[in-house]
Amino acid sequence: MGYDVERFLGSIDEELKCPICCGVLEDPLQGQRCEHAFCRKCITEWMKTSETCPVDRNSLSSSQLQPxxxxxxxxxxxxxxxxxxxxxxxxxxxxxxxxxxxxxxxKYNPEHPVPCLRDCGALVPKNRLESHDCIKDLRSLICCQQKEIQELKSAITILVSLSEQQKRMASLNNSSLHDLSERYEHLKNSITNLEKPIQQILQLAIRSDSLPSGETGTSIKDKLVEETTLEIYISNVDRCVTAGNLRDYLARNDVNVIACKESLYRGWKSDFRITIFKSDCSKVLDPNLWPRGIVCFVCGEYYSTKTEGNRDPQEPGPDSIVKASPSPWMIS
Structure with a gap:
């Protein structure tokens, strides 16, 4: 329904009045073709019983109404x-x-909130002030607040759970980062150890330019290998140790292994022939690298140099003595 004309100051143009209720247009709509304007409530009620314009009686449907x-x-x-x-x-x-x-x-609005006359602290619409029950309303307010508190507690519980999951994920990420850092340091050390042999190879390559024309590329390659690599012989190793185990053990101790194979099997003991760079010779001859009983020979000039391990191997427990398992000193 439209606004009462008597409430307005001055005269009102007829185009601003609703043809149905004769009041000033309230939330108006107009017909798409005839462009007659009506209050939204008035035209909605009219369209329930008729599909014609109230002014000119031409066809009018709800879909044709527009602002x-x-x-x-x-x-x-x-x-x-x-x-x-x-x-x-x-x-x-x-x-x-x-x-x-x-x-x-x-402030004259009957629903305008005002403080309770009994000083309970509640804001009550003026039209409900006389019927206001402080205890009942406060009880209702407390129930609403308790419900909100429970919802907040549930939300906090979920947030704490999410926080714990994030902490666990952060811990796993830190562990992975630590492992990557260790691998990076090992790779960097390996590269550093390879720099000297590479320099030797470059020097040999430069010197190869002055070789007589009769020498072939194969002899140059053999000389390069001879100048930069070294063969060692590991004796008295437990039979459960494989070539792969031994290669990994030396790699963890910053020794670059070129080749590793078993050369002799003696009962429960084995011997291995290993090719390394000459720059790693001092590392494999370190007695602290090997447990007692294991001997390392440098091949070339009829075992010109040898060393024997002097550290105590870790003894396996009674439940871990399995012939197929690597020796404890290899996985320490």
């Missing part, structure tokens, strides 16, 4: 209107555009 032009909407918004609560004592005159915001703040 009014902006210029008409601006004319409505600029009209001056008295407050809805003039009977309660409000004498304010505001623009139609500001009527809604004024009603929510008007």
């Amino acid at each position: 009014i032009p902006r210029i008409v909407r601006n004319m409505l918004n600029h009209l001056s209107i008295r407050c809805d609560f003039i009977a309660e004592g409000c004498r304010e005159v505001i623009s139609l555009e500001d009527l809604s915001s004024h009603k929510s703040e008007c």
